[in-house]
Amino acid sequence: MAKIVVITSGKGGVGKTTTSAAISMGLALKGHKTVVIDFDIGLRNLDIIMNCERRVVFDFVNVIQGDASLNQALIKDKRCDQLYILPASQTRDKDALTRDGVKTILDQLAEQFEYIICDSPAGIEQGAQMALYYADEAIVVTNPEVSSVRDSDRILGILQSKSLRAETGADPVKEHLLITRFDPERVARGEMLTIPDIEEILAVPLLGVVPESQSVLNASNKGMPVVLDEKSDAGQAYLDTVDRFLGEDKPHRFLEAQRKSFFKRVFGG
Amino acid sequence: MAFFDRFRDKEEARSADVARDRLKVIVSHERRQRNAPAYLPAMQRDILAVIEKYVQVDPDQVQVDLNDDGSHSVLEVNVNLPK
Numbered sequence: 001m002a003k004i005v006v007i008t009s010g011k012g013g014v015g016k017t018t019t020s021a022a023i024s025m026g027l028a029l030k031g032h033k034t035v036v037i038d039f040d041i042g043l044r045n046l047d048i049i050m051n052c053e054r055r056v057v058f059d060f061v062n063v064i065q066g067d068a069s070l071n072q073a074l075i076k077d078k079r080c081d082q083l084y085i086l087p088a089s090q091t092r093d094k095d096a097l098t099r100d101g102v103k104t105i106l107d108q109l110a111e112q113f114e115y116i117i118c119d120s121p122a123g124i125e126q127g128a129q130m131a132l133y134y135a136d137e138a139i140v141v142t143n144p145e146v147s148s149v150r151d152s153d154r155i156l157g158i159l160q161s162k163s164l165r166a167e168t169g170a171d172p173v174k175e176h177l178l179i180t181r182f183d184p185e186r187v188a189r190g191e192m193l194t195i196p197d198i199e200e201i202l203a204v205p206l207l208g209v210v211p212e213s214q215s216v217l218n219a220s221n222k223g224m225p226v227v228l229d230e231k232s233d234a235g236q237a238y239l240d241t242v243d244r245f246l247g248e249d250k251p252h253r254f255l256e257a258q259r260k261s262f263f264k265r266v267f268g269g
Numbered sequence: 270m271a272f273f274d275r276f277r278d279k280e281e282a283r284s285a286d287v288a289r290d291r292l293k294v295i296v297s298h299e300r301r302q303r304n305a306p307a308y309l310p311a312m313q314r315d316i317l318a319v320i321e322k323y324v325q326v327d328p329d330q331v332q333v334d335l336n337d338d339g340s341h342s343v344l345e346v347n348v349n350l351p352k
Contacts, residue, residue: 153296157303190283197289
């Protein structure tokens, strides 16, 4: 049975697409056949983060409307043969997605793939609701910052009331919390919400913590999912997250501030 | 400089604590609203109208919440009357 996983957040700019790229590549590297779908119709960006923007011929909407077959639209990743990308349309708007159309495609994908990762658009409107509607599990991406935490709670409310699982009374969507752009030094200075604070407020099990890291921008500049940068802290944090998602028991890392030298502690910097 | 920051930190409230406290309040308020029955906003307007017959109050000084503690629900109406 294929698992449908939505990467969502409510708020924009917290790292949904970065996370979608990292988690889907991580799952594929572990040998699980994975497809990642860009649900941000009209504003596609997963393609450029995955370095396949020049290979897009057909998109999600073309397939829904019958202008292309699914296999014509799927782009095979050049770095990992277990990973495929289904890009969003750049010219249509969010109304081009219908529940029936999305269901038909997800059913077809479920025959070929183990994991279907849905990269949600920001917001809580139709596009975001479509991305999460058929989900079995949800990874809620949250920054340690008040507006992001509040919006995550809103999207959790939608998962609990407006998903197919909620509407049909099936087992609820399994929720995971992923905290990104975490800065232990600012936490130590009392300038940033702590992990236990966020866990307590949202009451969702913690799947991973990704530190604020220069490697994320460097990776996206190159169109490389950050998990491929194995030396980077963010890449390692995402790989740990994937392992935990697959059921492994891994301790959280990168939660403590690096010890600074005596001079830095005294004189700053 | 970090050396002097140490003195300053003790005086000011740590902003992360402020963030946590504000979030706890707003998130639990929004959750209650989300799970509230559909008639609650209309009832809130009616309650406000009754109060306004007697005292002039600011609409955001009236808070109506329905709290569910499992066995029963409690309708909580908080009104801050002007002095």
